[in-house]
Amino acid sequence: MVDPTRGVLYPGRLPLLHRLPADEEARDLIAWFWVPEWDLEPGIVSRQHVVGYPALNLVVEPEGVTLSGATSIATHRDLEGRGWAVGALLRPAAVRTLTEAPAELVDREIALAAPELHTAVVAAMTTDPERHRRATRVVADWLRLRSGPITDAARQANAMVDALVGEDAARSPEEAASRLAVSVRTLQRLAHRYVGVAPAAMIRRRRLQDAADRLRADPRQDLAALAAELGYADHAHLSRDFTAVLGIAPSAYRVVPAGRSGVRES
Structure with missing residues (x-):
C-alpha cells in the first residue's frame, strides 16, 4: 500500500493528491507515482511543505518535463490557480537513463527534452476519464523503452x-x-x-x-x-x-x- 501522506509535513493542506503504485513491469524503475491536482480561488496560494524521499523524481506538468534531484532539506512549493502534475519517484535503476551525475542535481531540477512524453501525458490528463491511470502508464512505458534491460x-x-x-x-x-x-x-x-x-x-x-x-x-x-x-x-x-x-x-x-x-x- 502506498502511503499518500508520507513525507508531506502538513497533509491537511494538500490539494487533491493521488499516489499510485507502478505496475509490475515498471517496479524496477518507479517506486510509485504521485499526481496532485488543484483548483484554487483567485488570490489563494496553497503552500505545500515536503521532506522528500532520498530519490530523484521525473515530473510532467502542463509547462514541460523536469528531473528533480534528491533534497537535503525540507522544501515547499506554492500552488495557485488551476493545475496538475504527474510525478514518478524513481528507483535507482531508472536514474542512469536520465542523468550521469545525480549528485549534481541535489536540491535542483533540470528541464528534460521529452516532447513525445509531454504531449501524451497532457492529452491523457486533459481528455481521459481514467486520466491518472492512463497518464502514469504513458510515463512507465516511456521510461521502460528508454531504460532498456535492467543491469x-x-x-x-x-x-x-x-x-x-x-x-x-x-x-x-x-x-x-x-x-x-x-x-x-x-x-x-x-x-x-x-x-x-x-x-x-x-x-x-x-x-x-x-x-x-x-x-x-x-x-x-x-x-x-x-x-x-x-x-x-x-x-x-x-x-x-x-x-x-x-x-x-x-x-x-x-x-x-x-x-x-x-x-x-x-
Missing part, C-alpha cells in the same frame, strides 16, 4: 535503497552493507552513482519522515522515547536533525494545526 549493477542499486530506506531498513550504513554483502565503500559509491547523497543521509531522511509521521499521529509522543525508537543517540540529536532539515523543532511541529489552509496574497 545487475542497477538491481544492486535498487537493493541498496531498499536496505537503507525500505521496510525494516538498516539502522546504519554498516548494517546495510552487511545485508548486501558489500563493503561500506561500495555502498557509498552506489549511493553517489545512483542517488547522489550518502547512505547516512538517506537513513537520516527516513528517520525524519518516521518522526514527522509519528508526531502527527500522536502529538503527545514522548520525544526521548521516539528518539530512542528511531535510533538517535538522544532527544537532543533528534531535535537538531529535525530542526536542521525541516526548519522547525519537533516540539513546535507537533502543535502546528494540520488543517487545510491557504495564504492570501496582498
Whole structure:
C-alpha cells in the first residue's frame, strides 16, 4: 500500500493528491507515482511543505518535463490557480537513463527534452476519464523503452535503497552493507552513482519522515522515547536533525494545526 501522506509535513493542506503504485513491469524503475491536482480561488496560494524521499523524481506538468534531484532539506512549493502534475519517484535503476551525475542535481531540477512524453501525458490528463491511470502508464512505458534491460549493477542499486530506506531498513550504513554483502565503500559509491547523497543521509531522511509521521499521529509522543525508537543517540540529536532539515523543532511541529489552509496574497 502506498502511503499518500508520507513525507508531506502538513497533509491537511494538500490539494487533491493521488499516489499510485507502478505496475509490475515498471517496479524496477518507479517506486510509485504521485499526481496532485488543484483548483484554487483567485488570490489563494496553497503552500505545500515536503521532506522528500532520498530519490530523484521525473515530473510532467502542463509547462514541460523536469528531473528533480534528491533534497537535503525540507522544501515547499506554492500552488495557485488551476493545475496538475504527474510525478514518478524513481528507483535507482531508472536514474542512469536520465542523468550521469545525480549528485549534481541535489536540491535542483533540470528541464528534460521529452516532447513525445509531454504531449501524451497532457492529452491523457486533459481528455481521459481514467486520466491518472492512463497518464502514469504513458510515463512507465516511456521510461521502460528508454531504460532498456535492467543491469545487475542497477538491481544492486535498487537493493541498496531498499536496505537503507525500505521496510525494516538498516539502522546504519554498516548494517546495510552487511545485508548486501558489500563493503561500506561500495555502498557509498552506489549511493553517489545512483542517488547522489550518502547512505547516512538517506537513513537520516527516513528517520525524519518516521518522526514527522509519528508526531502527527500522536502529538503527545514522548520525544526521548521516539528518539530512542528511531535510533538517535538522544532527544537532543533528534531535535537538531529535525530542526536542521525541516526548519522547525519537533516540539513546535507537533502543535502546528494540520488543517487545510491557504495564504492570501496582498
